Amino acid sequence: MSTLVAAQGWRFRKPSVIPGFGLTLGFTIAYLTLIILVPLSGVAWRTTELGWTEFWAIATDERTLKALRISFGTSLIAATINVVFGTLVAWVLVRYRFPGRRIVDAAVDLPFALPTAVAGIALASIYAPNGWIGQLLAPFGIKAAFTPLGIVIALVFIGLPFVVRTVQPVMEEIDNEVEEAAATLGANRFQTIQRVILPGLAPAVLTGFALAFARAVGEYGSVIFIAGNIPYVSEIAPLLIVIRLEEFNYAGATAIAAIMLIISFAMLFAINLIQAWSRRRYGYGG
Amino acid sequence: MAVELMTDMSQTVAAHPAGTRRYRRATTEGPVAKGVLIAMALGFLALFLVLPLIAVFIEAFRKGAGEFLFALREPDTLAAIRLTLTVAAIAVPLNLVFGVAAAWAIAKFEFKGKAFLTTLIDLPFSVSPVISGLVYVLLFGAGSMLGPWLKSHGIEILFAVPGIVLATIFVTFPFVARELIPLMQDQGTGDEEAALSLGASGWQTFRFVTLPNIKWGLLYGVLLCNARAMGEFGAVSVVSGHIRGLTNTMPLHVEILYNEYNFVAAFAVSTLLAGLALVTLVLKSFLEYRYGDEIAAAAKH
Amino acid sequence: MDLSIKSARKEFDGFPALHDVSLDIRSGELIALLGPSGSGKTTLLRLIAGLERPTEGAVFFGEEDASSRSVQERNVGFVFQHYALFRHMTVADNIGFGLKVRPGSSRPPKEEIRRRASELLDLIQLSGLENRYPSQLSGGQRQRVALARALAIEPKVLLLDEPFGALDAQVRRELRRWLREIHDRTGHTTVFVTHDQEEALELADRVVVMSQGRIEQVGSADDVYDQPNSPFVYGFIGDSSVLPVQVENGQLWLQDRSIGITARNVADGAAKLYFRPHDIELLDGCGGCIAGTVAASRRVAGTRRVELEVGGARERVEIELPIEHTAGANGRIAFRPKRWKVFSEREQTASTPTTEDPRIGGFDERELMLATTL
Numbered sequence: 001m002s003t004l005v006a007a008q009g010w011r012f013r014k015p016s017v018i019p020g021f022g023l024t025l026g027f028t029i030a031y032l033t034l035i036i037l038v039p040l041s042g043v044a045w046r047t048t049e050l051g052w053t054e055f056w057a058i059a060t061d062e063r064t065l066k067a068l069r070i071s072f073g074t075s076l077i078a079a080t081i082n083v084v085f086g087t088l089v090a091w092v093l094v095r096y097r098f099p100g101r102r103i104v105d106a107a108v109d110l111p112f113a114l115p116t117a118v119a120g121i122a123l124a125s126i127y128a129p130n131g132w133i134g135q136l137l138a139p140f141g142i143k144a145a146f147t148p149l150g151i152v153i154a155l156v157f158i159g160l161p162f163v164v165r166t167v168q169p170v171m172e173e174i175d176n177e178v179e180e181a182a183a184t185l186g187a188n189r190f191q192t193i194q195r196v197i198l199p200g201l202a203p204a205v206l207t208g209f210a211l212a213f214a215r216a217v218g219e220y221g222s223v224i225f226i227a228g229n230i231p232y233v234s235e236i237a238p239l240l241i242v243i244r245l246e247e248f249n250y251a252g253a254t255a256i257a258a259i260m261l262i263i264s265f266a267m268l269f270a271i272n273l274i275q276a277w278s279r280r281r282y283g284y285g286g
Numbered sequence: 287m288a289v290e291l292m293t294d295m296s297q298t299v300a301a302h303p304a305g306t307r308r309y310r311r312a313t314t315e316g317p318v319a320k321g322v323l324i325a326m327a328l329g330f331l332a333l334f335l336v337l338p339l340i341a342v343f344i345e346a347f348r349k350g351a352g353e354f355l356f357a358l359r360e361p362d363t364l365a366a367i368r369l370t371l372t373v374a375a376i377a378v379p380l381n382l383v384f385g386v387a388a389a390w391a392i393a394k395f396e397f398k399g400k401a402f403l404t405t406l407i408d409l410p411f412s413v414s415p416v417i418s419g420l421v422y423v424l425l426f427g428a429g430s431m432l433g434p435w436l437k438s439h440g441i442e443i444l445f446a447v448p449g450i451v452l453a454t455i456f457v458t459f460p461f462v463a464r465e466l467i468p469l470m471q472d473q474g475t476g477d478e479e480a481a482l483s484l485g486a487s488g489w490q491t492f493r494f495v496t497l498p499n500i501k502w503g504l505l506y507g508v509l510l511c512n513a514r515a516m517g518e519f520g521a522v523s524v525v526s527g528h529i530r531g532l533t534n535t536m537p538l539h540v541e542i543l544y545n546e547y548n549f550v551a552a553f554a555v556s557t558l559l560a561g562l563a564l565v566t567l568v569l570k571s572f573l574e575y576r577y578g579d580e581i582a583a584a585a586k587h
Numbered sequence: 588m589d590l591s592i593k594s595a596r597k598e599f600d601g602f603p604a605l606h607d608v609s610l611d612i613r614s615g616e617l618i619a620l621l622g623p624s625g626s627g628k629t630t631l632l633r634l635i636a637g638l639e640r641p642t643e644g645a646v647f648f649g650e651e652d653a654s655s656r657s658v659q660e661r662n663v664g665f666v667f668q669h670y671a672l673f674r675h676m677t678v679a680d681n682i683g684f685g686l687k688v689r690p691g692s693s694r695p696p697k698e699e700i701r702r703r704a705s706e707l708l709d710l711i712q713l714s715g716l717e718n719r720y721p722s723q724l725s726g727g728q729r730q731r732v733a734l735a736r737a738l739a740i741e742p743k744v745l746l747l748d749e750p751f752g753a754l755d756a757q758v759r760r761e762l763r764r765w766l767r768e769i770h771d772r773t774g775h776t777t778v779f780v781t782h783d784q785e786e787a788l789e790l791a792d793r794v795v796v797m798s799q800g801r802i803e804q805v806g807s808a809d810d811v812y813d814q815p816n817s818p819f820v821y822g823f824i825g826d827s828s829v830l831p832v833q834v835e836n837g838q839l840w841l842q843d844r845s846i847g848i849t850a851r852n853v854a855d856g857a858a859k860l861y862f863r864p865h866d867i868e869l870l871d872g873c874g875g876c877i878a879g880t881v882a883a884s885r886r887v888a889g890t891r892r893v894e895l896e897v898g899g900a901r902e903r904v905e906i907e908l909p910i911e912h913t914a915g916a917n918g919r920i921a922f923r924p925k926r927w928k929v930f931s932e933r934e935q936t937a938s939t940p941t942t943e944d945p946r947i948g949g950f951d952e953r954e955l956m957l958a959t960t961l
């Protein structure tokens with residue numbers, strides 16, 4: 001067999017009796033190119049057109065830097081909160097049986113299904129100073145809406161399912177015997193969870209964190225209503241892109257977009273690395 | 287050391303005479319810990335997920351059902367609903383055809399660069415919606431080569447319906463493909479080879495063998511694709527131009543109403559979108575529950 | 588450490604998995620719990636470990652009732668069928684885990700834990716692999732690490748649940764010999780569960796044969812093979828042939844013919860004759876023998892297995908013949924078992940498995956039971 005392949009040399013695909021390869025692959029690549037690749041490469045094209053000095057000037061502009069810092073900072077905080085509560089929610093859903101568990105499980109996907117603009121205005125109305133929660137926070141001098149805190153709240157909403165849905169299946173596959181083994185070795189329940197279960201979940205949790213973070217950085221709809229959008233304070237990078245576009249400052253918009261794209265592709269790459277590393281080392285991915 | 291452990295144990299036992307002491311399985315938490323964890327998780331979900339949903343409905347009816355209905359009957363609202371349905375009706379079938387074709391090529395064949403192609407298909411998920419809109423502005427905008435040329439031939443892309451459709455296709459691009467690829471990979475090529483050996487044509491094989499195998503997974507993908515298509519905000523906002531009654535989809539209409547401090551109307555339109563989300567969730571859960579084995583995403587957890 | 592299970596009963600959601608099981612295990616013994624799946628052997632093992640709690644009855648560790656003790660407090664070494672290694676920990680960390688989680692006062696210093704781990708790695712002959720992860724080991728190596736991990740906590744008893752079940756035959760035999768060596772060297776009271784009779788007979792000091800949640804027989808390999816005390820044990824351990832017979836005044840009859848076997852202490856009426864297919868003598872004529880026509884003949888390794896149709900009802904029995912014997916089709920063969928056992932049918936139907944612990948009530952006192960002859 002191997003000599004046969006060697007004799008035939010390099011080939012693009014393994015032979016198969018199933019028809020339709022050319023048609024479906026051709027269509028796939030054509031559609032992908034037209035809809036995704038050509039438009040995306042436009043960003044790269046426009047960025048190179050800018051030239052390095054102009055690009056650098058936009059990238060290091062005070063307002064751009066602030067917006068990027070707010071976007072990445074709030075996303076980091078939100079993804080961290082999501083890791084804690086997402087893992088908790090996954091644990092409760094996988095391990096415990098209580099009335100309404102199925103409904104709760106389904107509800108976790110609400111942020112996937114609810115249009116971001118709707119989530120945005122709903123959160124804004126709840127956390128506004130006269131809103132349900134806003135007025136509870138006000139006496140303590142805490143302002144949620146129209147501050148970076150509001151951005152974090154919106155991003156927690158958006159990112160939650162990413163952590164839950166990444167961790168949940170891995171948690172379901174934890175072998176009961178492993179926990180029993182820890183118990184027979186004298187570990188109490190807390191030690192078993194802390195030293196055996198949670199470290200085993202680490203690759204999945206990391207992946208969930210990265211997904212929630214990547215999504216949060218790019219998020220727009222749910223944030224702009226609650227953020228207040230004050231330049232240098234609560235203005236996120238995607239919003240700055242929109243503002244630049246409305247000013248017909250295409251160069252400015254493109255440069256910020258390029259920076260964000262580079263960072264999100266780096267994130268994507270990092271996720272793949274985490275999974276590959278975990279699979280190589282422990283024999284399972286995240 | 288072992289002796290110490292022994293004394294330690296006998297003390298514990300002495301404190302709880304045999305029989306009266308509660309025995310707990312090694313792999314569960316105590317009822318108190320359990321209760322606290324469940325309460326924390328449910329509290330968090332109630333605060334972050336349920337409360338916003340309830341807020342939408344309460345705010346919509348704040349001034350009574352009359353105001354609510356009035357807001358929905360407004361011509362601009364109706365136009366927004368129409369546009370949203372039109373956009374979804376174009377974008378979803380296109381992505382469905384693409385998803386099936388891509389899954390067929392990727393799942394049924396082995397070829398070089400397959401993993402790379404799969405990554406490319408997932409690309410739109412890692413791009414900010416705003417950038418998804420931006421790319422079309424760059425492609426068809428005033429500064430581009432294509433835009434002015436098309437305009438001179440009377441074709442408007444940007445700030446018109448075609449731009450909205452394109453941006454929607456971009457953001458919902460991976461949904462069907464990403465659902466079908468793992469599903470069809472799991473199913474392998476055995477059934478198709480059997481059908482072909484029995485004399486079926488390629489199309490008959492797809493129609494009578496493959497399609498029945500993937501129909502629930504396909505529906506699942508379409509459901510998610512549709513929810514996103516109707517609800518997309520960021521990408522569409524960038525390319526739409528926000529022309530009332532013409533290029534305003536429902537989510538954009540919500541924004542305009544909200545910014546005009548017409549909260550009741552904004553939330554009234556939102557209830558429609560929230561209703562869509564709930565229907566999507568119910569159908570999705572039903573599919574996962576009923577046809578879990580035939581849906582890749584559900585089979586994974 | 589002596590172990591004693593006293594009238595233990597275990598139900599899962601009302602379904603009984605163990606009925607009133609009693610068993611005494613002496614300190615330093617190597618005991619096999621042998622039985623088909625669903626016989627309750629794993630439940631019994633988990634009861635000893637404290638992973639399950641008996642619905643009724645008690646488990647004694649030495650003189651002390653351990654029933655209300657949690658798994659953590661029982662200090663048992665448990666080895667799982669699928670190893671249950673912690674996959675995010677290295678081999679050394681896996682082995683040291685039990686020491687690391689001890690409460691502060693009794694936790695050995697880090698250095699000591701590392702030293703113990705490397706000692707145990709020597710014992711399981713995996714020195715040099717301490718920094719590997721479980722996924723980088725073979726199945727046999729993983730199981731050895733699992734054993735080292737269980738030994739690290741200096742357990743009072745060592746419990747193994749189908750320890751070699753997931754391994755292929757070659758590795759299995761190797762590990763079996765090796766486990767015996769370790770046992771002889773460390774002297775732990777050891778209980779292991781298996782469904783493989785060869786494993787149980789070869790390895791254990793005593794074999795506990797279980798069926799349907801009850802103990803059928805406890806004894807050495809010789810005891811359970813040569814003196815099976817129930818049809819189940821006879822059938823489960825080793826090859827056996829069965830023939831329905833009639834007992835009249837201590838004589839066995841196959842329809843209208845006497846087969847020349849005397850069975851005292853067996854009630855008159857229907858009974859079953861059990862014998863080992865290889866443990867027979869061929870006879871020429873047939874005045875008091877079992878005669879039948881050859882229905883099938885197969886060559887199995889060093890012997891020939893012949894299926895005979897016996898009597899008017901054409902009951903099929905299997906016997907083993909030397910290969911030289913030419914058992915042609917439709918040839919007639921007459922034979923008589925050299926050793927056998929007769930189990931009355933009445934007892935079988937009248938009182939379904941009346942198994943008490945066979946060591947308490949020896950089978951001589953149980954009149955219904957059987958007659959043994961040599």
